[in-house]
Amino acid sequence: MKACLCKSFGPPSNLVIEEMPDPVAGAGEVVVSVQACALNFFDTLIIQGRYQYKPDMPFSPSAEFAGVVEATGEGVGKVSVGDRVMGYMRWGAAREMVSVCEADLVHLPDAVSFEVAAGLAVTYGTTLHAFRDRAKLQAGETVAVLGASGGVGQAAVEIATVMGAKVIACASSEEKLGFARELGAELTIDYSTQPLKETLKELTGGDGVNVVYDPVGGDLSEQALRATAWEGRFLVIGFAAGDIPKIPLNIVMLKGCDVQGVFWGASVDRDPDAHRSNMEQVLKWVGEGKLKPHVHAVYPMEEISAALEEIAARRVRGKVIVKP
Incomplete structure (x- = not known):
């Protein structure tokens, strides 16, 4: 089989x-013929040795895939040869074939x-876990989504809208915000030109937002936290800006708010049944047309380097897919 390999960090x-x-x-275990796999921002980090996981060399990037079951091992009973499946495996999916545990x-x-399926697990799985399992998001609440045009940002705008929330999309350009409005965002903030805290407060009549979804980090985090409502929930998704913020805990005390970590990868391992339930819900919404995942581009595996460079340069809207 053909595989994309990282043999040295860089x-x-x-x-x-x-x-x-x-x-x-x-x-x-199950061997799957990979029909499509997806790339995420963390793939640009893992190949440089800058991610929380550091696989043994050589390894393949890409954590999520969709394909057809080619073979099953002893004890496998829930999938059969020929079944269409999707899965998540941390890294290693940029290959023509993968072997994974049936539970994955x-x-x-x-x-x-x-x-479409290849790009659902990480972004939509993370987001539904964040909103449903962590924040207990309720219809009618207000959600501020930072980095609203990226992979997880798109998923957050869409899923919060489907769950009945009012979405304020926050991004760094009018073009990106236009994309977020197409996804269902009711209100938008260009934080390259508008002060985030003050504008969030203004758009909520001074009350603040019930939930902040933050995959960006950096200087924006504290501004968004200061704009949460009483007993709001601040979801820590990631740090695409590169800087991990230091949050003054007096803000948390004075607002009676919760700062909630969203470590989706660990939650998949700790509660695989909940993960499967979330993914079945996402697939149901996609099938019904309630979620319309945006594929930025589809690349052949020979062009995976160019695809990762697009992600690293922040030029991507939605998901980047690779076809082995």
Whole structure:
């Protein structure tokens, strides 16, 4: 099989495409023929050795995929050869075939394409876990989404809207905000020209927002936290800005608010049944047309370096898909 390999930490241009032996399904494992896999911002970090996981060399980037079951190992009973599936595996999906545990797979309805399904697990899985399991988001509440045009930002705008919340999309340009409005955002803030805290307070009549969804970090985090409502929830998703903010705890005390960590990858391992339930809900919404995931571009595996460079340069709206 063909695989994209990282053999030394560095920029995307270091990646190589090589032939490898086909995987074999061990006990409890399933071999999947990968029809599409997706790239995320953390893939630009993991190939540089700057991510929380540091795989042994050589490894393949891409944490999520969709495809067809090719073979099953001893003890596998929930999927069969020929089934359409999607899955999540931290890293290693940028290959023509992968071997994963049966528990890591979710059945894929015929109504959802491989290209769309490949990009659902990380962004939509993270977001539904954040809103449903962590923040307990309720219809009628107000949600501020930072970085609203990126992969998780798009998912946050869409899912909060489907759950009945009022969404304030926050991004760094009018073009990005226009995209967020197409996804369902009622209000928008360009934080490159508008003060985030003051504008959030103004748009909520001084009350503040019930939930902040923050995949950006940096200087924006404290501003957004200061704009939360009484007993608001601040969701820590990630740090795309590169800087991990230091939050004054007196803000948390004075607002009676909660700062909630969203470590979706660990939650998948700790509660796989809840993860599967969330993904089945996401797939149902996609099938019904309530969620319309945006695919930024589809690249052949030979152009995966260019795809990662697009993500690193913040030129992506929605998901980047790779077809082995």
